[in-house]
Amino acid sequence: MQNWFQVKATYEKMLENGTQKKVTESFLLDSLSFTEAESRAVEELKPYISGEFTIADIKRAxxxxxxxxxxxxxxxxxxxxxxxxxxxxxxxxxxxxxxxxxxxxxxxxxxxxxxxxxxxxxxxxxxxxxxxxxxxxxxxxxxxxxxxxx
Structure with missing residues (x-):
C-alpha cells in the first residue's frame, strides 16, 4: 500500500507581469515516512523552483x-x-x-x-x-x- 503525503512548499514565484510573489503550493508525494517525504519533496522540486524554498507543512493524505x-x-x-x-x-x-x-x-x-x-x-x-x-x-x-x- 502506498503512503501519500501532502507537502506544502513556500517560495518566490515569478508572475506573468514580471513581479515576484511569495506563494505556498501543495504537492503530493509517495513516501514511507515524513522525513522521506521532506527529502523527496526537496529533490523533486529543485528542478522546478528557481531560488530558495522551504517546506512549510507535511501531512499524511x-x-x-x-x-x-x-x-x-x-x-x-x-x-x-x-x-x-x-x-x-x-x-x-x-x-x-x-x-x-x-x-x-x-x-x-x-x-x-x-x-x-x-x-x-x-x-x-x-x-x-x-x-x-x-x-x-x-x-x-x-x-x-x-x-x-x-
Whole structure:
C-alpha cells in the first residue's frame, strides 16, 4: 500500500507581469515516512523552483486510489462510498474512501473516476467531487501510475 503525503512548499514565484510573489503550493508525494517525504519533496522540486524554498507543512493524505489522466492539468478529490450488506442484521453499510483524479474539469474528473472504477464488483456511489490545491503528484515510479484513457 502506498503512503501519500501532502507537502506544502513556500517560495518566490515569478508572475506573468514580471513581479515576484511569495506563494505556498501543495504537492503530493509517495513516501514511507515524513522525513522521506521532506527529502523527496526537496529533490523533486529543485528542478522546478528557481531560488530558495522551504517546506512549510507535511501531512499524511489518506487516499485509497489515484487515477492519472494525461489530458488533465488539475487534481480532484472524490469521496467514494462502497455499499455492503451485513448478512447477520440485513442492513446496508457504507464505507467511504478518498480517491484522487487528474482531469481538466469537474465533468472529466467524474468520468475518470467512473472509468477507473470499471470492473469493480462492489456497489459504489460518488458522494462528493471537488477540486484540490495540489499542483503536482510525484509517485515513486511512472510505472505505478494508473493511467485512465477517456
Amino acid at each position: 489518506r487516499l485509497s486510489e489515484l487515477f492519472f489522466n494525461d489530458n488533465g492539468d488539475r487534481y480532484f478529490k472524490a469521496k467514494v462510498c462502497f455499499i455492503t450488506l451485513d448478512e447477520k442484521s440485513g442492513t446496508e453499510k457504507k464505507t467511504s474512501v478518498q480517491m484522487l483524479a487528474q482531469a481538466s474539469s469537474l465533468r472529466e474528473a467524474l468520468q475518470v473516476v467512473n472509468k477507473g472504477m470499471d470492473g469493480t464488483l462492489a456497489d459504489y456511489f460518488i458522494a462528493s467531487l471537488s477540486e484540490t490545491a495540489i499542483m503536482d503528484v510525484f509517485p515513486y515510479s511512472e510505472e505505478q501510475k494508473k493511467k485512465i484513457q477517456l
